[in-house]
Amino acid sequence: LTNERIKTIATLGPRGTYSEKAARQLDMSARIVFCRNIPDVVEAVLAGKEDVAVVPIENSLEGSVNVTLDLLRENKLSVIGEINVHVVHCLVMKGKKEDVTMIYSHSQALAQCRKYLRENFPNAQIYETTSTADAANKASLAKHIAAIASKEAANEYGLKIFAKNIQDVNENYTRFIVIGKNIPEPTGNDKTSIIVYPKENKFGALYEILGVFAKRGIDLTKVESRTTKKALGDYLFHIDLNGHVKDKIVAAALEELREIVQMLKILGSYPKA
Amino acid sequence: LTNERIKTIATLGPRGTYSEKAARQLDMSARIVFCRNIPDVVEAVLAGKEDVAVVPIENSLEGSVNVTLDLLRENKLSVIGEINVHVVHCLVMKGKKEDVTMIYSHSQALAQCRKYLRENFPNAQIYETTSTADAANKASLAKHIAAIASKEAANEYGLKIFAKNIQDVNENYTRFIVIGKNIPEPTGNDKTSIIVYPKENKFGALYEILGVFAKRGIDLTKVESRTTKKALGDYLFHIDLNGHVKDKIVAAALEELREIVQMLKILGSYPKA
Numbered sequence: 001l002t003n004e005r006i007k008t009i010a011t012l013g014p015r016g017t018y019s020e021k022a023a024r025q026l027d028m029s030a031r032i033v034f035c036r037n038i039p040d041v042v043e044a045v046l047a048g049k050e051d052v053a054v055v056p057i058e059n060s061l062e063g064s065v066n067v068t069l070d071l072l073r074e075n076k077l078s079v080i081g082e083i084n085v086h087v088v089h090c091l092v093m094k095g096k097k098e099d100v101t102m103i104y105s106h107s108q109a110l111a112q113c114r115k116y117l118r119e120n121f122p123n124a125q126i127y128e129t130t131s132t133a134d135a136a137n138k139a140s141l142a143k144h145i146a147a148i149a150s151k152e153a154a155n156e157y158g159l160k161i162f163a164k165n166i167q168d169v170n171e172n173y174t175r176f177i178v179i180g181k182n183i184p185e186p187t188g189n190d191k192t193s194i195i196v197y198p199k200e201n202k203f204g205a206l207y208e209i210l211g212v213f214a215k216r217g218i219d220l221t222k223v224e225s226r227t228t229k230k231a232l233g234d235y236l237f238h239i240d241l242n243g244h245v246k247d248k249i250v251a252a253a254l255e256e257l258r259e260i261v262q263m264l265k266i267l268g269s270y271p272k273a
Numbered sequence: 274l275t276n277e278r279i280k281t282i283a284t285l286g287p288r289g290t291y292s293e294k295a296a297r298q299l300d301m302s303a304r305i306v307f308c309r310n311i312p313d314v315v316e317a318v319l320a321g322k323e324d325v326a327v328v329p330i331e332n333s334l335e336g337s338v339n340v341t342l343d344l345l346r347e348n349k350l351s352v353i354g355e356i357n358v359h360v361v362h363c364l365v366m367k368g369k370k371e372d373v374t375m376i377y378s379h380s381q382a383l384a385q386c387r388k389y390l391r392e393n394f395p396n397a398q399i400y401e402t403t404s405t406a407d408a409a410n411k412a413s414l415a416k417h418i419a420a421i422a423s424k425e426a427a428n429e430y431g432l433k434i435f436a437k438n439i440q441d442v443n444e445n446y447t448r449f450i451v452i453g454k455n456i457p458e459p460t461g462n463d464k465t466s467i468i469v470y471p472k473e474n475k476f477g478a479l480y481e482i483l484g485v486f487a488k489r490g491i492d493l494t495k496v497e498s499r500t501t502k503k504a505l506g507d508y509l510f511h512i513d514l515n516g517h518v519k520d521k522i523v524a525a526a527l528e529e530l531r532e533i534v535q536m537l538k539i540l541g542s543y544p545k546a
Contacts, residue, residue: 060503060505062339062500171502171503230442232331
């Protein structure tokens with residue numbers, strides 16, 4: 001990803017999260033530093049404590065991870081890579097099914113297994129945790145608690161796998177981004193991420209924005225509206241496009257775009273996953 | 274909203290939710306029927322048990338309510354109205370601040386008060402409940418549990434208001450939609466909601482879709498990409514536009530749109546909030 005070797009990777013802990021899996025996919029030899037929540041992961045890189053951060057941004061079932069989108073908007077940072085991780089959720093527990101009165105997991109994992117939980121544990125109380133691994137940790141402390149987590153987390157916390165692949169549909173991938181300092185050089189197969197806030201908050205403005213890319217044949221791989229937090233109906237747009245900021249055609253498009261919008265933030269260019 | 278009187282409204286319970294507030298804003302005289310979760314609220318109308326359903330779709334701080342977007346896609350139903358509710362979150366409890374080790378609330382309310390919780394209760398365990406009122410109910414049972422909920426919920430469950438207006442920014446509105454059977458007649462100040470799935474899943478297709486409205490001067494009030502749940506990067510679009518399906522210009526646009534997309538679902542037309 002970069003010319004310099006990555007020595008440390010900040011990611012969401014504790015041990016056994018899908019974030020850890022993504023970090024290991026990025027670099028097997030780097031030391032992984034676990035943080036309590038996603039804002040702390042990003043802060044570790046902003047404060048210069050760790051080399052890069054790996055955070056989830058999007059899941060194929062649940063959609064965007066809002067806290068990550070907001071952190072990208074609010075902080076000065078660069079996206080330098082992306083990693084796709086195959087998610088296979090398991091229901092894990094210490095005791096027997098009959099003992100279970102509470103189910104713990106991360107909000108996205110709970111949402112991804114909504115149907116399974118409704119059909120198999122209609123009376124269980126559902127509680128949100130900061131990560132799937134944290135849920136597994138809690139389940140290891142009491143027989144009446146089950147967790148939705150990965151098989152790696154079950155191993156890590158000594159839990160039995162009661163059911164495997166319990167998400168609503170089988171194709172379940174989470175896309176992680178790598179946050180760092182220096183934008184990598186073009187590889188010929190890159191993606192660029194930007195945030196755009198139109199001059200007038202009308203969707204006619206979005207049409208004009210997309211036109212800047214369409215007329216140059218630049219493919220967009222994502223367009224996501226996100227609340228500015230100022231008012232209902234006030235949006236900015238997260239856009240991913242094919243190409244590198246150093247490609248002439250992309251540079252020209254971004255230059256034209258800057259003229260017609262109120263705010264353009266270039267998050268970075270990086271090799272496609 | 275409709276010519277027929279609304280006798281019953283299904284909404285998210287228990288008593289004291291913001292959903293109840295929205296339902297009362299819609300019709301003070303209707304009987305409110307409380308359901309356990311958002312899918313059950315929608316099901317109550319689909320099964321013909323209640324006249325209309327009131328469900329949250331979007332918040333000015335947290336963005337879309339994904340489960341509602343997915344239910345609109347998956348079921349045959351009509352959006353017949355919208356209601357905006359001003360959200361003022363309070364931290365409510367039975368005992369004293371020192372007693373509090375756990376904080377309960379709905380996932381969106383927890384997300385909206387992220388900063389307050391981090392600064393004031395950095396060590397509290399955070400748990401998700403199905404509604405803010407459910408959290409208040411749980412807080413009424415134990416001194417070590419605090420809840421994020423409305424002042425109405427605090428009254429309902431006999432709790433003290435420890436802090437008021439604790440959301441990250443002051444402007445906090447939730448938009449609710451009304452789900453029913455018959456699309457209301459045009460009033461001259463209407464909105465139409467549709468879901469579009471492009472033929473090719475490229476964002477050049479989104480440009481073409483927006484062009485159908487732009488060239489007719491039809492304003493879009495929302496464009497939201499949402500995962501199809503099939504794969505990463507496979508999206509459909511929720512679009513809200515100014516006008517009624519019975520307006521000639523809107524009807525012509527939708528007719529042209531149907532030719533260029535794989536799927537067009539017209540959710541309904543209704544008076545603006």
